[in-house]
Amino acid sequence: MTCRVKAEGPGLYGGVAIGQPTYFTVTVNAAPSSRAKLDVQFSGPEKGEVVRDSEIVKHHDNTYTVKYTPVQQGNIGVSVTYGRDHIPGSPFTVVVMPTLDLSKIKVFGLHVKAEVGRDQEFTVTSKGTGGQGKVAARITGPSSKPVPCKLDPGPISDNNLVRFTLPEEGRYEVDVTLDGVPVPGSPFPVEGVPATNLSKVHTYGAGLKSGMAGYPAIFTIDAKDCGDRGLCVSVEGPGAAKFECRHKSEGAWTVTYLPMRPGEYIISILFSDTHVPGSPFKAHVTLGFDHPK
Template sequence: MASAQPSASGSGLSCGRTGEVCKFHVQMPPIIDEKKGKLTMAISGPSKVVLESQHKPDGFVVTYVPLEEGDYQLIIKCDGMHIPGSPFSVAVTKNPGFVPASFPAKCKATGPGLSKGIALKPCYFSVDTSNGGHGPLSFSIQGASQCDIGPSKRDKTGFDYEFLPKAPGDYNLHVLWGGKDIPGSPFKVAVAHNTGHKGPYGEPEKVKVHGPGILKGSVGKSSEFFVDIKEAGPGTVGVSMKGPSKAEISFSKGGDNVTKVEYVCPEQGEYEIIVKFSGVEVPGSPFPIEAS
C-alpha cells in the first residue's frame, strides 16, 4: 500500500550557494492526489526567494535561487500540516563568482524632502525598492550644511527616511541602489530660511556638553554643567528641563564660547535636560538625570 503521507528529498532542502539553482522533489502519493491534498510552500531568510514548482506524475520538482548567504527556513505543508522534516533548515554559502542583479531604474523615491525644505526642520522621503532586485540602498547629500540621513518614524511622519538641513541653500541628494543613482537622483532640494530662527546658523552636532549636572541633580541645591560651542560655529544655546516640578535654570559665561548652566530641582524624581543649539538638539540630548 502506498504511503498516504507526502515526503521531500533533494539537496535544496539543506544547502545551496548564492546565485545557483537549488532543487528538491516533493513526492505526493496517489492517495493524496485522490483526496486533492493542498500543498503549500514558503521560504524565508536573508534575501527574498521565489519558489518555482513544476508538476510531475509523482509530485513536484521545486527550484529557487538564493541571492544572499545565510540560514533560510523552508516550510512545506500538505492540507495545512507540516510534512516530515518541515520546517527544513537550509544553509546557503557564498558563491565568490556571483554578483546579484541590481535594477536601480526600477526603484522610485517620493516625498516632499526630495525637492524642498526649511532650515532646522526635518525633510522626509521614502524609497520603493521592491522591484529593484539586490541593493544595497545608500544615500549621500551635499549642500550648505552637513546632514545625516537616517530612518524616520513612519507611523508619525508617513515616510521612511529623513534629514535635517541646518542652513538654507541648495542641496543635492543622491539616492543609490546597488551603488547607482535611481531615477531623479541626484534630487535638487531647495532649503528656505527658517523665519522662526533668530541669528546665524551653526553645526549642533559639534556641540559638547559635560559636567556633573548632566549625570545627577540635588534637590534644593545648585547643579552645573557646561555647553562648549567652540567647534559649532555661530549660534545660540538653549536649555530646558522636564520633570515632576519646574527647575530653576540660570546661565553664565564658563570660558571662551562655553556657557555654564546651573539649575535647582525643587523636588526629587526623574528629570530630562534638553540642550539645543540654534533650535536643534545637540548630541546626547535629552540627558536623563535623577534628583535626590
C-alpha cells in the first residue's frame, strides 16, 4: 500500500527569524495501524545547537505539528523522515534571518493630506531591520475598496518607493508591513482632498523681477482660493540668498530674500510639487548703491 507524506508550513517555507518559535505540519496518508515513526533532524552552518525547544506533536487525524526555535542564522537543514525514509522534499533548506527590529524602519514622504487625481509617492526604508526585508503596502479608501499602489525599489539599497493615486475625496488608510508585520504607526491615515487649482494662485511684487545686492527683495503669494497644501519656495542665484516666508493672512504669504551678489536669481514657487503660473521667476539683481565693487 502506498504511503503519502507531505510537509508544509512557515517553519519550512516562510520567513523564519532567529530566536523566534516557528512550526510546520506533516500529513501522513497511511493506514491507522502503520507503526512507522516520524523523525525530524536539524543541521546548521555552525557547530553546536541548531534549534531549541523542538517538539513533535501527534494528532488523531494522522497529522503532526513540528515546533522549533532556530538559534543559528543562515541556511539550516531540516530532515524529515517517516519510517526511516525521507519524505518528498526532504531535507529542506530553511533560511533563518536576523530578528526584525521594527524601530529602524522609516516611512517618509507620506502626507496626511493628498490631492485627488494626482500621482503620490512615499518612501519606506528598511535598512538594519533584519528579517527578509519584504515591504508591502495596501491602501483602503472611503468606500472600503482597495486603491492600486505600486511598490518599486528605490535608488538606494533597502529603500522602497510606493506610488499611488487617490480616486476620490475622503478618508484613506495606508497599511505598511515588513515581512507581514505592521510597521509602527500603521495604518497611516490620509485624507483625500480636492486638487489645487493653480490658476487661482497669484504672485506679485518687485522681488520677482529685480533687486539690489545687499538689500531685501520682497514678493507676495496669494493662494486664498486654493489653500496652503504643499507650498514650497526656493531662491537660487550666484550668491547666498537667505529668505523668510511669513504668513500674511489666511492663504497668503510675504517672502523676503536678501541677495548678496549681483546676477540672475531663480525663484521657484510650487504647490504640491507643481509650479504656479509664471514659476520659475527670473529676478535680475544689480549692485547696490553702497555695495563694494
